[in-house]
Amino acid sequence: MPPLYGWRGPVHNGPERAVAALNAREADLVNQINKTFAVAAPPFVTVPIKGSTAVFPVHRIYCVGRNYAAHAIEMGHDPNKEPPFFFQKNPDNLALDGNFPYPPKSSNVHHEIEMVVALSRGGKDIPADKAMECVFGYAVGIDMTRRDLQDECKKLQRPWEIGKAFEHSAPMGEIVPASQIGHPTKGAVWLKINGEFKQQGDLNQMIWKVPEMIAYLSGLFELYPGDLIMSGTPSGVGPVKRGDLIESFVEGVGTLKTKVV
């Protein structure tokens, strides 16, 4: 019997191909499974893993706000006064095909380069000194933000969803296992648009380090294998426009190329 996660195939990895690859008996099973859902079931969201044919199934996407002092300051906040705070994107907001379709209802969409932490284990109230045991690997991601809508949410004291959790709002590259690269704690983080530097920072500038953010987050939510944490952005955030080629880099993890379409 094929594993259930393959029954419609990964959303971003060609479900048609995956389904076509199933043999007749498996296709029959797919039909039987489909009949158990009252409406079309959402496909699993999966991310490719460097050096592996296995894929990473995504449970949730958490994002850390204002985690680099210089970015907190550029957004008008005092980095010394704030405990960490979090918001979420939806797993199917991931954009894994190298394209970022410019979203509707905004004329000021900002890039935020972030290192993404992928969890292999979860739990509640995970102590910081055990937190790294939960980390599967890392990826390069962009927390795309409808800044104009987010600013309006801030002003009106409304939630940030429409600014943060929209379609394709999380371009991301393949996950690189920690077993290959270890756990990066320092190294360059930068983002270029059309070859020009826009954001430049260092992983060692994070206010809340990876184990601390896992510990803190696990006090608020029960974490699970498949969770992704976008770890915050250095300063230099700014607008993108259609036609831009964005290059995002995290030292030790890799480079992500994204076309704004």
Ligand code: MN
């Ligand atoms: Mn961000």
